[in-house]
Amino acid sequence: MEIRLLRYFWTIADLGTISAAANQLHITQPTLSRQLQGLEAQLGTPLFVRHPKHLELTQAGAFLKSRAAEILTLTHQTEQEFAAQKQHLFSGHIRIGCVAADNSDTMAMLLEELVHDYPAVTYNIITGASDLIEEQLDRGLLDVAVLLEPVAAQKYHTLTLPRTEQWGLLVAKQSQLAHKSTIQPTDLADLPLMLSQRPAVQNMLKKWRGETIKPPRIIGTFNLIFNVLPLIEANLGAALSIQGITSEINPETLNFIPLVPDIKTRCILVWRKNRVLTPVVTEYIRRFKTAFGTKKAQD
Structure with missing residues (x-):
């Protein structure tokens, strides 16, 4: 016997009419009537005497109501205990x-x-x-x-x-590169550049620009791009960065320009x-x- 059906039955028995129970349970009266008839068929006995304006419990119905109250109370307590354990046991x-x-x-x-x-x-x-x-x-x-x-x-x-991270250059608004929509390897030739101190990033840039292109002038390294933002804003050099951090920069003073060919990690x-x-x-x-x-x- 489903807990749902017991709850339906108990609500009907408590309120005395199908319409009131349906309203409280937020289901339609025909649906609730079919559920009650199905429960009575499953148990093989009527649970209510049908009167014009109300339902009266039969002896079997009164017995089931008392049992249903016990079962529903225990079910609610168990659900509450599990909810409490979920909130406090897992810490x-x-x-x-x-x-x-x-x-x-x-x-x-x-x-x-x-x-x-x-x-x-x-x-x-x-x-x-x-x-x-x-x-x-x-x-x-x-x-x-x-x-x-x-x-x-x-x-x-x-x-x-x-999500991929697009690499590019952060440059000052007054930089000669600021008008460009993309940065190509030739744009880095002899460019004063600030670069991550990570060897993997330095090797990535070296592979991207190739051996035949004149390298940039590495004027400094950093571990966090935010430490060098004032230097970029002062147009002392550009910095290799990812686009994901550009939401934190001032668009009035800095431009992010993606590399082409793309470098995405x-x-x-x-x-x-x-x-x-x-x-x-x-x-x-x-x-x-x-x-x-x-x-x-x-x-």
Whole structure:
């Protein structure tokens, strides 16, 4: 016997009419009448005596009402207990590292969902350069991290996030390049350039411009693009960056110009191999896999 049918029956018995019960249950009277007839057929006995303006419980109906009240009360209490356990039993702390990129909001969105479902969970978010995030991840100071490609696959489990990050130059409005819609390798010849200190990024740029093009003049390196924004605004040089951070810059002083041929990379969720994960961290990773597909996860 379904709990739903017991609830329908108990409401009819409590209010005394099909119409009042249907109104309270937010279903139509014909639907409720069919449900009651089906229940009586299932039990093999009438549950009500039908009068013109009300229903009267039969002896079997009175017996079922008392049992239904017990069952429905127990069901409600059980549901409440499970809800309370969901809110309080699943607790813990998660430490997340994240680079400044367009995919950063993905990290925040799934964390918001996790905390909504489990309010006892607490968290710490560290934003920084990939090298800093990787170092803290390797030292066990972070549980998971969102990094830009490439990453050391031999050290980490990885899950590739769907959105790509477009690379380009950040230049001052008064720069000679500011009027351009794209940046080609020849535009970098002898250009004063600020570049990420990550060897992977430097090698990516070298491969993109080729060996035959005169290289830019590397006037400085940085770990976070925000540290050099005042230097770019002063037109001391341009900086290689990703488009995902441009929402944080002042469009009145800086232009982002994409590279052509395109350089596009992705962000990757990573966590250390051979490390025991807490239930909170495991649940957070599971939500990424559910959202973006386990086929993209690599062990």
